[in-house]
Amino acid sequence: MAAVTTDTLAAQDQELLDWIVEQGEQRGNAVISVSSDANGSGYCFTACAWALHGVPEAVVIGLPEDLGPVLLDAYVDRAASGEQFYYGRLYEDFFDGVPLVFEQVAKGHYPEFFGSAFLVYPDGDFPAVQIIVPTTEGHWPWSPDAPEGFAEWQPILTESGDPQSWQPGVNGP
Structure with missing residues (x-):
């Protein structure tokens, strides 16, 4: 993958870009994790999946820190091998x-x-998907019986904040 560089990148941004490119070349993608804070739950996302494999970048929100990267790596591996989601x-x-x-x-x-x-x-020209995981009891963020605050812990990243590519309970969970 050819690195995207410009003379105007700050040193810290150039270091991060170099790390992303290195991870992409070594592992097939880079996973960037962001810890939870007062503003919301932690999340992680891929970078380089689109550039290297032609598969959408992905984000997962609210999973335990050790599970998010595992899920994203599995998604990229499977999608890069031709599986469609x-x-x-x-x-x-x-x-x-x-x-x-x-x-x-x-x-x-x-x-x-x-x-x-x-x-x-x-x-910003890349496709992206969100991988959504229910609670251990099987409740989705949009479920009326989901635990209080779960929809805020794992927001749905559509324009409406609800699933838009399917109808919950009709042609999706």
């Missing part, structure tokens, strides 16, 4: 006994949830 379809073979679903990320969420990826894609 469809919005609203349940996938039950990433984690034993825990389903997940994919949703398209609205571009308005890119700066907040894919910030470092803009070092690779300065114009």
